[in-house]
Structures are given as C-alpha cells and as structure tokens.
Amino acid sequence: MANKRDLKKDINYVLGDIIEEVYVWQLDNPDKDDKAGEAIIDEAITSFDGFMARVNDRKVENASKHFKAIRNDLQKTAEALVKKVNSL
Incomplete structure (x- = not known):
C-alpha cells in the first residue's frame, strides 16, 4: 500500500x-x-x-480501508470535475 505522503501528492496533482x-x-x-x-x-x-x-485524521480504525475509500472518492470527484470542465 502506498503511504500517506503519496496519497497527499496524488490529491494535489x-x-x-x-x-x-x-x-x-x-x-x-x-x-x-x-x-x-x-x-x-x-x-x-x-x-x-x-x-x-480526511487523510490527516488519526482516529481511524483501519487505515488501509480508510485510505482506499479516500482514493475511490478522489477518483469520483475528479471524474465529476473533469466532466464539468469538458462542458465549459
């Protein structure tokens, strides 16, 4: 699994x-x-x-599951934003 720093970079990029x-x-x-x-x-x-x-939340039970959910949400959010950009 990728570390927290890589996830933050992915979000930023x-x-x-x-x-x-x-x-x-x-x-x-x-x-x-x-x-x-x-x-x-x-x-x-x-x-x-x-x-x-969400990434910086330290009170999660299962970190792996938590970060996987963040990655999935990032993908959905990015796809929605790209659709909006394409419709401009």
Missing part, C-alpha cells in the same frame, strides 16, 4: 491539474463568462481541503 485546465480554458476563451470556471475551481479547492482533512 489530480486537483491541481483540473484547476490548471480551467485556467487554460479561460485563457483560450477570453470572451466567455468565467463564472462557471471559477465555480469549478472553488469546488476543486473545497474538495482538496476535505480530502486533506
């Missing part, structure tokens, strides 16, 4: 890449409204904060 894609879209489409993109960025940042709080 995945959500950071999504935010970067929104910024690229905003630069490529300066004439379009930025509110939808900003909402996606805000959602990604909120998700990041929530995932980091």
Whole structure:
C-alpha cells in the first residue's frame, strides 16, 4: 500500500491539474463568462481541503480501508470535475 505522503501528492496533482485546465480554458476563451470556471475551481479547492482533512485524521480504525475509500472518492470527484470542465 502506498503511504500517506503519496496519497497527499496524488490529491494535489489530480486537483491541481483540473484547476490548471480551467485556467487554460479561460485563457483560450477570453470572451466567455468565467463564472462557471471559477465555480469549478472553488469546488476543486473545497474538495482538496476535505480530502486533506480526511487523510490527516488519526482516529481511524483501519487505515488501509480508510485510505482506499479516500482514493475511490478522489477518483469520483475528479471524474465529476473533469466532466464539468469538458462542458465549459
């Protein structure tokens, strides 16, 4: 199993890449409204904060099961955010 540091890096990279894609879209489409993109960025940042709080929780019974659940939730969240970015 990967360690906590790797999980934190994965969260950072995945959500950071999504935010970067929104910024690229905003630069490529300066004439379009930025509110939808900003909402996606805000959602990604909120998700990041929530995932980091869950990773740093030290009061879990089964760490392996806990981190696996976080990875699954990260994948679902990332897929939802990517769909939103693609619909811009």
